[in-house]
Amino acid sequence: MTPKLGLSAAQIARCRDLAIEVAAGVRRETERFTTVSTERTVLRLLGVDGVDGNEVPIPNRVVASLEAAGRLGRGAAVWMGSALAAGAADSTAAAALLSDPARARALPEHPRWRDAVAPLVEATLARIRANRAERERRLAAHPPDELPLLYAIVATGNIHEDVVQADAAARAGAQCIAVIRSTAQSLLDHVPYGATTSGFGGTFATQENFRLMRAALDRLEPELGRYVRLVNYCSGLCMPEIAAMGALERLDFMLNDALYGIIFRDINPLRTLIDQNFSRRINAVAGVVINTGEDNYLTTADAVEQAPAVLASQFINERLARDAGLADWQIGLGHAFEIDPELEDGLLHEIAQAEAAREIFPDAPLKYMPPTKHMTGNVFRGYQQNALFALTSVMTRQHIHLLGMLTEALHTPFLHDRWLAIEQAKTIRRNARHLADEIEFRPDGRIVRRAKEVLDGAETILRRVAGHGLFAALADGVFADTRRPRDRGRGYDGVVRRDDAYANPFLEAWSQTPAEANA
Amino acid sequence: MTPPAREENVRPYGDKKGDGAVQVSFTLPVAKSAAATEAAKRYVAKMGLREPYVTLAESIAPEFTYFIVYARATHDVDMAGIVAEEAPAAALGREEIDRELSRRFGRRIVVLGCALESDAHTVGLDAIFNMKGYAGDYGLERYGAIDARNLGAQVPVAEVVRLVRETRADAVLVSATVTQNEIHVRHLTDLVDMLEAEGLRDRVVLIAGGARVDHALAKELGYDAGFGPGTTASRVAAFLLEELSRRAATASPA
Numbered sequence: 001m002t003p004k005l006g007l008s009a010a011q012i013a014r015c016r017d018l019a020i021e022v023a024a025g026v027r028r029e030t031e032r033f034t035t036v037s038t039e040r041t042v043l044r045l046l047g048v049d050g051v052d053g054n055e056v057p058i059p060n061r062v063v064a065s066l067e068a069a070g071r072l073g074r075g076a077a078v079w080m081g082s083a084l085a086a087g088a089a090d091s092t093a094a095a096a097l098l099s100d101p102a103r104a105r106a107l108p109e110h111p112r113w114r115d116a117v118a119p120l121v122e123a124t125l126a127r128i129r130a131n132r133a134e135r136e137r138r139l140a141a142h143p144p145d146e147l148p149l150l151y152a153i154v155a156t157g158n159i160h161e162d163v164v165q166a167d168a169a170a171r172a173g174a175q176c177i178a179v180i181r182s183t184a185q186s187l188l189d190h191v192p193y194g195a196t197t198s199g200f201g202g203t204f205a206t207q208e209n210f211r212l213m214r215a216a217l218d219r220l221e222p223e224l225g226r227y228v229r230l231v232n233y234c235s236g237l238c239m240p241e242i243a244a245m246g247a248l249e250r251l252d253f254m255l256n257d258a259l260y261g262i263i264f265r266d267i268n269p270l271r272t273l274i275d276q277n278f279s280r281r282i283n284a285v286a287g288v289v290i291n292t293g294e295d296n297y298l299t300t301a302d303a304v305e306q307a308p309a310v311l312a313s314q315f316i317n318e319r320l321a322r323d324a325g326l327a328d329w330q331i332g333l334g335h336a337f338e339i340d341p342e343l344e345d346g347l348l349h350e351i352a353q354a355e356a357a358r359e360i361f362p363d364a365p366l367k368y369m370p371p372t373k374h375m376t377g378n379v380f381r382g383y384q385q386n387a388l389f390a391l392t393s394v395m396t397r398q399h400i401h402l403l404g405m406l407t408e409a410l411h412t413p414f415l416h417d418r419w420l421a422i423e424q425a426k427t428i429r430r431n432a433r434h435l436a437d438e439i440e441f442r443p444d445g446r447i448v449r450r451a452k453e454v455l456d457g458a459e460t461i462l463r464r465v466a467g468h469g470l471f472a473a474l475a476d477g478v479f480a481d482t483r484r485p486r487d488r489g490r491g492y493d494g495v496v497r498r499d500d501a502y503a504n505p506f507l508e509a510w511s512q513t514p515a516e517a518n519a
Numbered sequence: 520m521t522p523p524a525r526e527e528n529v530r531p532y533g534d535k536k537g538d539g540a541v542q543v544s545f546t547l548p549v550a551k552s553a554a555a556t557e558a559a560k561r562y563v564a565k566m567g568l569r570e571p572y573v574t575l576a577e578s579i580a581p582e583f584t585y586f587i588v589y590a591r592a593t594h595d596v597d598m599a600g601i602v603a604e605e606a607p608a609a610a611l612g613r614e615e616i617d618r619e620l621s622r623r624f625g626r627r628i629v630v631l632g633c634a635l636e637s638d639a640h641t642v643g644l645d646a647i648f649n650m651k652g653y654a655g656d657y658g659l660e661r662y663g664a665i666d667a668r669n670l671g672a673q674v675p676v677a678e679v680v681r682l683v684r685e686t687r688a689d690a691v692l693v694s695a696t697v698t699q700n701e702i703h704v705r706h707l708t709d710l711v712d713m714l715e716a717e718g719l720r721d722r723v724v725l726i727a728g729g730a731r732v733d734h735a736l737a738k739e740l741g742y743d744a745g746f747g748p749g750t751t752a753s754r755v756a757a758f759l760l761e762e763l764s765r766r767a768a769t770a771s772p773a
Contacts, residue, residue, distance in 0.1 A: 168580035168583065171581070184673070187673060376749065415580065415585075416585040419577075419580075
């Protein structure tokens with residue numbers, strides 16, 4: 001792909017260097033801690049699952065008990081291994097023992113705890129490797145996908161109804177199916193269990209729901225002659241647990257932003273930045289493509305003013321993702337088409353920003369999101385805005401195209417709303433197939449000038465964030481004018497200081513994944 | 520104020536008076552076939568529409584067909600006596616509202632904004648609060664006479680009540696997005712109930728807003744006003760000016 005905007009390679013490299021400084025600061029401040037969610041994830045990866053009689057997940061029971069016993073700082077794996085080495089028959093029996101704080105406190109650390117958990121660790125690593133290999137095999141069995149990938153959302157609240165809607169969307173041409181979560185789920189400090197049939201504005205992410213939807217999409221594969229990707233939301237207080245469930249059930253894409261939960265859900269910064277690292281390590285090994293959430297800056301504030309913040313956040317997200325072992329093809333940086341359609345030359349701004357993202361992150365599967373803020377209830381105007389969005393997406397070679405709904409902001413999409421959206425995007429993708437090859441931009445024109453202005457703005461923000469450190473920048477309200485102090489926000493009480501003998505066999509296995517390979 | 524009396528009945532207008540032209544689109548859960556199209560025509564007839572013209576019958580899934588139908592409505596509506604209430608507020612600009620608030624109250628008016636409990640949607644709330652505003656109309660944060668505090672989404676009802684007391688708030692704006700199971704209505708009424716239980720209800724102006732909220736619904740739920748889609752910050756601010764002035768007038772000894 002030939003760059004068209006004439007952006008300065010030296011300036012882009014400076015931005016990446018600043019992002020390295022930002023990420024190094026984050027690592028220094030987070031490496032002494034673990035979190036309750038990270039330790040629950042370790043338990044899940046060791047085969048601990050299920051709920052007790054009060055619907056409390058067993059991983060929550062074990063972590064609460066270890067915390068009460070004052071032993072969580074060493075890491076849940078140490079105590080699982082010790083329980084197994086001391087004679088617990090399997091992970092279920094070990095979890096039962098550790099769920100009792102008195103017994104957890106009395107259990108001595110076994111010198112051979114590592115040997116005892118090793119088979120469980122290896123079984124999980126093998127399952128994740130097998131899932132990844134199976135995805136690759138299935139993808140290779142079909143012709144390459146047409147780009148951009150069309151991404152549709154289902155959100156009925158009932159997993160069985162979601163399956164019906166996903167089936168219809170995939171048949172109509174959707175290549176990725178995202179099951180929106182129940183709106184409150186990001187703030188739950190546990191993952192619900194089993195198949196669920198009632199949610200608010202979405203369907204709970206549970207491992208069983210993942211399995212049901214995965215099976216439904218796999219059933220379509222022979223008939224459609226293509227693999228349909230499954231997407232869920234790896235964010236909120238249970239970020240790494242959802243990543244683990246996705247890796248075990250072969251999800252393909254995960255929404256997984258480093259800063260989103262902090263800024264838009266008031267989740268504690270320390271908690272989020274620790275959890276994002278572990279969740280991304282899981283996604284890296286599972287071969288999952290992460291999707292970041294920079295579109296949110298544009299919906300909460302002005303899309304023209306916020307463009308530099310989006311780009312700055314993309315640089316930071318890219319660096320933190322690379323540090324967690326993700327390869328560039330797995331880093332689906334997000335952005336959106338959210339400029340007020342009443343603005344003169346607004347479309348030119350959109351093209352400039354989308355093309356700039358494409359050129360600055362050439363190997364990233366960019367995720368482009370549709371207009372939502374300026375959707376009015378005039379569904380005809382909305383359909384027109386979505387057409388401009390789809391044209392910009394094709395023209396600037398976006399990779400993942402979240403379908404815009406003409407009834408955005410009115411109701412959860414009807415079956416035919418989604419069909420109309422898919423038809424529109426397919427038509428434009430076909431009709432403008434080689435438009436990107438034909439276009440050059442005037443070197444002194446509005447689009448090039450705008451792209452440079454956005455890059456300048458991003459560099460200024462990154463310099464400020466690197467100078468103060470990310471935590472200070474968050475407390476200062478650098479992102480989305482929202483102040484998030486390091487010791488406030490939801491889930492802060494779930495941040496736990498590691499003791500000197502802390503161990504996490506999964507983190508150890510995955511830290512060997514050379515992040516340098518794509519630095 | 521009652522609307523001016525109208526003498527005539529009305530029906531939809533396409534290209535001439537009385538033609539009753541309407542367009543409808545819907546999906547029937549049946550496979551596409553000649554029988555499905557006939558079913559769509561009959562369905563439209565049952566809606567009181569005649570001369571159905573099916574312009575699109577498209578299979579959008581194995582057992583689903585999408586129809587676009589043009590037809591003529593046969594019903595009339597009598598305009599006389601229709602009363603539809605809107606939140607009363609004069610159309611004033613930001614500068615004028617700011618000036619009047621300062622003159623009448625001599626202090627900054629504290630306005631809290633939030634979406635409650637499970638509601639994670641903030642687009643509407645941000646459009647009213649954020650400095651930049653929406654559609655060229657500046658948000659409440661831009662008003663010098665208003666201390667606007669956007670609490671964001673997913674704020675527990677109890678937290679709002681606590682902040683009302685702590686900040687001695689003059690008004691609370693609740694953004695409510697319609698979800699399944701009517702959960703938004705429950706949270707809206709929970710707030711009224713808890714404010715009443717704490718003896719705070721009469722101290723604040725309560726306003727609801729959202730894509731499917733209107734003044735009548737808001738009043739029914741115990742709010743002072745409701746604003747639907749497309750509402751600008753200046754309209755909300757004008758209502759606040761009017762309502763706070765009215766309360767001040769009734770509270771002060773005559």
